[in-house]
Amino acid sequence: MVTPHALNAFSSLLKRCTSLSHLNQIHAAIFRTQLHSNNSLAAKLLSLSSSLSTIQYAHLVFHCVPHPNLSLWNELIKTHVKNSLHTQALSFYAAMTATTPLKPNNFTFPFLLNSCAALLSLPRGSEIHGRIVKTGFSLYLPVKNALIDMYAKCGNLLFARLAFDEMPQRDIVSFNALLSAYARNPEYEISEACLLFDKMAERNVISWNSILMGFVRREDLEKARKVFAEMPERNVVSWTTMLVGCTKAGQLALARSIFEEMPERNLVSWTAMITGYAQNGEPSKALAIFRRMVASRIRPDEVTMTGVISSCAQLGGSELAIWVSSYVEDNAIPLNSHVLTALLDMHAKCGNVDKACELFDRMDQRDVYSYSALIAGLASHGYGKEALTVFQRMEREGVEPDDVTFVGVLNACSHAGLIDEGLQLWDRMIEIYKIAPCADHYACVVDILGRAGRLEEAHSMAKVMPNGPHAGALGALLASCKTYSNSQIAEVVAQELFELEPDNTGNYILLSSIYASSGRWCDAERVRLAMKERRMMKTPGCSWI
Structure with missing residues (x-):
């Protein structure tokens, strides 16, 4: 008994x-x-x-x-x-209602709504809302708060606001749920969040963090800094949010200052600093922070390693690529699509194309980012035909290419001399995929036409580039003029380059060489005299070997 x-x-x-x-x-x-x-x-x-x-x-x-x-x-x-097992949580609720006479109560519903919010399942959440109304639990404060949170996280701010407005009484949790929704959603003006914030009789650090995040998400660093300075209390989320805001604005020195001042740091803080450096072209500093993180016995996750791998890719050293690959393997970092794509991109940029292809083949699901990384890697190392084959496979598998994909595949066609294929891809990009060409796309096509000897077409293409022709495209065209000994178009292109890059000695030397190869010795000498008058010196040759 x-x-x-x-x-x-x-x-x-x-x-x-x-x-x-x-x-x-x-x-x-x-x-x-x-x-x-x-x-x-x-x-x-x-x-x-x-x-x-x-x-x-x-x-x-x-x-x-x-x-x-x-x-x-x-x-x-x-x-x-x-334990974030939300699908199973909802399944047990279904089993309870189907196999027992038990009815859910005011303790059951908040858990169910939390799962719907985590799964972003608005249909299931709406269904449970209906059950709440029928069973008379809609006036319970925790249930109403969970309803606001569910609708907000599922993107239905109208219903979240209705649930809020219907409440006979509200607490700080009610306000914070709606405030966070307004702050997170860029479709709403930050003024909506500010109005709600100003109405709050009581605020806590969660309230302040929400309004801070609202300004950071809208890239208003000045107002974010003002909120941060006024906060009566800060936690690690506050500091990390401000750090992210600074890195998004490219204010790396300020971000680093905030990072060093933090009373405590967690994995997200370390990762934010590493990613900030990686995304702003400071790979060496990103790796230095990573080494400090490891020394502090903070275990990195997949997001951290994506930033670290990206930094190694930017530095382009094969030894770094081997080191970071070994680190991922030795520390059992989960190989999700982001990590695999970052590793693929790194190995491709570091010249290990075979390893990049191996990682690509290991992927269970390939998306536009993994395809684009492999295509760009193959293109940059002279595997133009292989890059085109990968692009065709991408289309067959129903993965829609984006603007970055087309820069890679057009570049591949340019280097491999695939003239017709490159021009066909240009037409498909515009007509089928409705992608507006950017300067990089134009530059690739200018290079394709130039390498084919279609110099007038190439020059015409360069002249209609968005924001005018850029130096990279004109430089490639000038090189093609030398290949085909066309001094007439070279003169025009060179003048445009002189305006864009007045101190680039290479353009002067190339034009002089084109004149010389065409037998126009006086013009060649005139260009060299112009260089002397401008006191321009030829850059001496060098080698890394």
Whole structure:
């Protein structure tokens, strides 16, 4: 027979339990006294399992109870929500309503709505909202707060606002849920968030962090800094949000100053600084921060490693590529699509095309980023035909190319002399994929036409480039003029280059060489005299070998 004394004793022990070994000892004692089927003790065991044990353990505890009550079902659903197993949490709710006469209550619904929010499942959330209204729990404050949060995270701010406005009473959680939604959503003016913020009778650090994030997301660094300075309390999220705002604005010195001032740093803070340096062309500093992070015994995750790998790719050293690949493998970093794409891009940029292809083939799912990285890598190392083959495979697999993909494949056609293929791709890009050409696309086509000897067409293409012809495209065309000994077009192109790059000696030397190869010795000498008058010196040759 179950005695109150035994139940109280085990309940007291479970309250003080802080380790898995202790939990196992108590659970064994519960089994010996045949109390394992008690709903109250099972609920306490389930609650501890989410922090001390595994989800499989929670299932075993639950299934040992022949007639679980609503509190135990709620604890099971809650355990899955806390472990981010949201689909399973909703499945257990469905099982409870389908196989038992039990009805969900005001404790059940917030967990279910949290799962719908995490899954961004507006249909399931709306369905549960209907059940809440029918069962009369819509006036409970935690339920209403969870409804606001669910609608906000699923992108329906209209319904989130309606739920907020219908509330007979609100607390700081209600305000924070809606405030965060306005701040996160760039479709709404930040003024909406500011109005709500100003109406709050009470604010906490979550409220301040939301308004700070709103300004950071809209890249208003000045107002973000003002909010940050006014915050009565800051936590690691506040500091990290401000750091991210600075890196987005390219203010790396300010970001670094904030990073060094942080009272505490977590994985997100370290990753933000590493990624900020990587995205702003400071790969060496990114790797230096990473080394400090490792020395601080902070374990990197996939996001951190994506920034680190990108930094190694920018530096282009094969030794770095080998080092970071080994680090990923030795530390069992999960190889999600972002990490694999970053590794692929790095190996391609460092010249290890075979490794890049191997990583590409290992991917379960390939997206536009992985395809674009491989195409660009193949193109830059002279594998033009192979790059075109990969592009054709991309189309066959139904992955739609973007503007970056076309820069890579057009560049591949240019270097491989695939004139017709390159021009056909240009037409497909505009007519089929409706991509507006940018300067880089024009530059590739100018180079394709120039290499084919179609210099007038190439020059015409250069002249209609967005914002006018750029030096890279004109430089490639001038080189083609030398190949085909066309001094007439070379003269015009060179003059345009002199205006864009007045101090680039290479353009003068190339024009002089074109004149000389055409037998126009006087013009060649005139260009060299112009260089002397401008005191322009030829850059001496050098080698890394």
